[in-house]
Amino acid sequence: MPVQYAEKTCKSVLGDIGVLNTRSWTKHCFDPYENCEFDCVYCDTASKQYCGTQRNSVPVYAKINAPEILKNEITRLRRKGVVNIGLAMDPYQQAEKRYRLTQKILTILKDNNCPFAIGTKSDLILRDLNLISEASKTTKSSVFLTITTLDEDLAKLLEPNAPPPKNRLEAVKKLSNAGVTTGVWISPIIPYITDSEENIRGIIEASVQNGAMSFLGGALDMRNIVGFHLFLEQHFPSLVKKYDKLYKTEENIFTHYPTETYLYSLYKSFISICKQYDVKNYLPHFHTRKQALLFYLRTYFKLNGKSLSDLLPLLNYLPPTQDLLQTVQLRFGNWSLSKSFLKAFHYFPH
Secondary structure, eight states: OOOOEEEEOOSOSOBOOOGGGTSSOOSEEEOSEESOTTOOTTOTTHHHHSTTSOGGGSOEEEETTHHHHHHHHHTTOSSOOOEEEOSSSOTTSTHHHHHOHHHHHHHHHHHTTOOEEEEESOGGGGGGHHHHHHHHHHSOOEEEEEOSOSOHHHHHHHSTTSOOHHHHHHHHHHHHHTTOEEEEEEEEEOTTTTOSHHHHHHHHHHHHHTTOOEEEEEEOOTTOHHHHHHHHHHHOGGGHHHHHHHHBOTTSOBOSSOOHHHHHHHHHHHHHHHHHTTOSEEEEOOSSHHHHHHHHHHHHHHSSSOOGGGTGGGGGTSTTHHHHHHHHHHHHTTSHHHHHHHHHTTOSOO
16 A cells, blocks of 8 residues: 655644754754654654554655744744754655655755754655755754664665665765765664674774764664564564563563663673774763763773773763753854864764
């Protein structure tokens, strides 16, 4: 059954859900589309939208009045902050070919010198390469391509309708060559399926070769417990019991996140590989500040030859340094002294 499109209106564009929830450390966020036709099996929004239904029976809604709403909102902003486009739904899914909402929104942001961060799995973003490149010359804008595996067959199984990994790497290369700050989200990292050192290393190596400057690693969020369990039972039945152990508490209750032992081991490996490829901007994604604080403190005290720089990425998670770093980036980011300051304090992702 082909994907159906429908139209709806929205009341606001420049929502603020808190920087920890955006993966791009931004103040504002917006999804031009509701629902997503890429049909990724791990999607953590699927539990609300598709429970008990066939996914392609639920239409993709285009928020057709978003550009007009943004024009009014942006003039009332007291202080411009980075706008994250593509928080939960891909802004360059196939519906964008018809509605061009993402393109219109980016044009408005560019014309108003408002920085943005884009997250996508689609090489359709290259249609707007000139627009994004021009905006990057005057604002602190960035793009992140999600790559969970380089295995084409596995990618097709996990992300059935998304462009293949090779297309995303090509988008990374062209964006980077055009002067756009470009990075890769290795997220979600799926336990026992894409969490091997070989898989993570392969993504980082290929991405660095194609110009990626920043990496974010994020473990699978099991918010879509029912849907992902069905996927495991069909394709990886031997992993079902492992997932039960990994995502259940002692009270036999499912949690969204894997055990801290697994999580911290995974992120130590991710950071180690980033360092091996001389990646300067990398960050494991935690959902709470407590998780981040415990990880960095525990990791730091287990290191040989402890260095203060190993603790600096934690500043991205902690107020007021979190706000300070973003303010310096937005207001003084073009100054050499500011660039050195942000680099020294491992500001992510810019």
